[in-house]
Amino acid sequence: MATTPKQRSAPTEAAEEDEDASSSYLVAAADRALRLLTLVGDTPGLGLSELARLSGNSKARTFRLLQTLEANGFVLRKGSEATYWLSYQALRLAARAEQQIDLVRLSQPVLDAIGPRCEETVQIRVRHELESLCLGKWETTRIIRYHATVGQTSPLYAGASKVLLAFAPEAVQQTVLDSPRQSFTEDTPTEASVLRRELALIRRNGHCISRGEVSPEAFSVGVPVTDAAGQVVAALLIAAPLVRAMGARAKELLALAEEGGRMLSQALGHRPD
Known part of the structure; x- marks a missing residue:
């Protein structure tokens, strides 16, 4: 049976996919998608042909990448001529990046002010999906100390990252409560009922104190950092060896953490009632 032009195009596209697979396909595909997304952002309103030419991809590949980006809310196809523009997810990501850049810039003076006074490791952490991410730190030079990266x-x-979970949206809290949790020590709150009570206590007290939950010898205290809209966007944590955080010293570290949290919240535009 004769092979039609349409049938001949299929092996060509399959060969493209095989080429991707032989050179770390997932990374290559992500690289092409991100470059194409950047191109749409830099030159909004172009159609498929122009985007394929400028990106160096075939029209078939460009179309597939655009479909993927559109399905995930990063690009928007407009009009009968099918031109492409950035969509809500790209704007949302840009807003988050700007917020985190502001956090890094504004938090360093706070870290530099609180760190030398407590002589323990101070961190600024944010929620990244279902994890806590360190954005900035001040680390003591003491030989025995809590390391942060x-x-x-x-x-x-x-x-003390539980403070981020306590003030996260209900859907995030429920996802964590419904997910398996690793036990790092005998004090790690792996039972859902225990964790739910602790989150309620954190919201009521406005801070989190952790003793031996991640490491048997570790103490940490965390307080929320609030932006101009009154939303908790980060947490300020002080971490120390448990032997240096007993009795009155624990209260002193909490007070310094609360002071640092207020300083950074004010720098972000938060004004308490």
Whole structure:
């Protein structure tokens, strides 16, 4: 049977996919999609042919990438001529990036002010999906200390990062409560009923104190950081070896954390009633 032109095009596209697969396909596809998204952002209103030419992709591949980006809310197809524009997810991502950049810039003076006074590790952390992400830190030079790494993630349900979970949307809290939770120590709150009570207590007290939940020798205290709209956007944490955070010292670290939380909240435009 004769092969039609339409039938000949299928092996060509399959060959493109095979080429991707032989060179880390998922990474290559993500790279092409992100480059195409950037192109749409830089040159809004172009059609499929122009975007394919400028991106260096075939029209078939460009169409598939645009469909993927559109399905995920990053681009919007407009009009009968099918031109492409950035959509709500791209704007949402840009707003979050701007907010986090502001947090990093505004938090460093706070970290530099609180850190030397407590001589313990101070962090600014934000919720990243179902994890806690370190955006900034001040670390003591003491030999025995709590180490922190910018970009490091940790569970929302253990340690002082629970303050982020306590003020997260109900859907996020429920997802964490419904998910399996790893036990790091015998004090990690893995039972849903226990964790739910702790989150309620954090909201009532306005802070979280953790002893031995992630490591048996670790103490941490966390307070919420609030923006101009009154939303909790981050947490300020102070972490120390448990042996240096007993009795009155724990109250002192809590007071310093609360002071730092107020300073950063005010820098973000929050004005308490």
